[in-house]
Amino acid sequence: MARDSVASVEVRRSRRRTATVSAYRDGDRTVVAIPARFSQAQEREWVAKMLARLDDKERRRRPSxxxxxxxxxxxxxxxxxxxxxxxxxxxxxxxxxxxxxxxxxxxxxxxxxxxxxxxxxxxxxxxxxxxxxxxxxxxxxxxxxxxxxxxxxxxxxxxxxxxxxxxxxxxxxxxxxxxxxxxx
Missing domain, CATH: 3.30.2010.10 (Metalloproteases ("zincins"), catalytic domain)
Known part of the structure; x- marks a missing residue:
């Protein structure tokens, strides 16, 4: 059940976050938390990975x-x-x-x-x-x-x-x- 989540992604950069990336759904919005030091390319890469992981997790929770x-x-x-x-x-x-x-x-x-x-x-x-x-x-x-x-x-x-x-x-x-x- 893939969402059109790219349009509703909020990236939160944190200086306290040094190595981990997390993501969660907040209503129609997806929040991805990343380390502040990440480049734009790393941000794009991790947002794509985390959206795919969330979609997979949701699909497993709603099997056909x-x-x-x-x-x-x-x-x-x-x-x-x-x-x-x-x-x-x-x-x-x-x-x-x-x-x-x-x-x-x-x-x-x-x-x-x-x-x-x-x-x-x-x-x-x-x-x-x-x-x-x-x-x-x-x-x-x-x-x-x-x-x-x-x-x-x-x-x-x-x-x-x-x-x-x-x-x-x-x-x-x-x-x-x-x-x-x-x-x-």
């Missing part, structure tokens, strides 16, 4: 449906011995109370578009959670054993709980990965 299918295959192979084989994986805009869901009868997986822009490891966790449901329908011990193999399970769950807590929930109940319950 085809990229989700490929990522599901990779996660299944790595963490589930390739046993979970979804028939489809896609983004779904109508999941306002769930992060993800799957239909066991047809093997389809849907991830909430609210996940777009979240860290890749969080999206991977939700996708892996749904893949695990293709092998175990409920949230019993066998299901959670499958997710223990993913090293960021606890961190991702905490991240999603934090997002749910800060979101404007009208009834005060937390968002779910799917319709099942989570362990106590």
């Amino acid at each position: 449906d085809d990229e989700l299918v490929e990522r599901a295959r990779e996660l299944s192979a790595r963490y589930l011995d390739g046993r979970a084989r979804p028939t489809s994986v896609r983004w779904a805009a109508n999941q306002e109370r769930r992060w993800g869901s799957c239909t066991l009868t047809d093997g389809s997986i849907r991830l909430s578009t609210r996940l777009q822009g979240m860290p890749e490891w969080v999206i991977d966790y939700v996708l892996l959670h749904e893949l695990a449901h293709l092998l175990h329908a409920g949230h019993g011990p066998d299901f959670w054993r499958l997710l223990e193999t993913y090293p960021r399970t606890d961190r991702a769950r905490g991240f999603l709980e934090g997002v749910s807590f800060t979101s404007d929930s009208s009834d005060g109940t937390p968002d779910d990965i799917d319709s099942g319950s989570t362990p106590s």
Whole structure:
């Protein structure tokens, strides 16, 4: 998802910054911080590099449906011995109370578009959670054993709980990965 970010780039030179370059998005503007000693050529080079890095990072946080299918295959192979084989994986805009869901009868997986822009490891966790449901329908011990193999399970769950807590929930109940319950 490349932006036309060249027109909205602000370069900040700093005498305190000696060797590092950083960049971030601030609304429609991209801010690139560079050492004050950089030449104009170095500035152009680093602005181009940092814009490419930000675009790549944003693309990874908003994968296409085809990229989700490929990522599901990779996660299944790595963490589930390739046993979970979804028939489809896609983004779904109508999941306002769930992060993800799957239909066991047809093997389809849907991830909430609210996940777009979240860290890749969080999206991977939700996708892996749904893949695990293709092998175990409920949230019993066998299901959670499958997710223990993913090293960021606890961190991702905490991240999603934090997002749910800060979101404007009208009834005060937390968002779910799917319709099942989570362990106590």
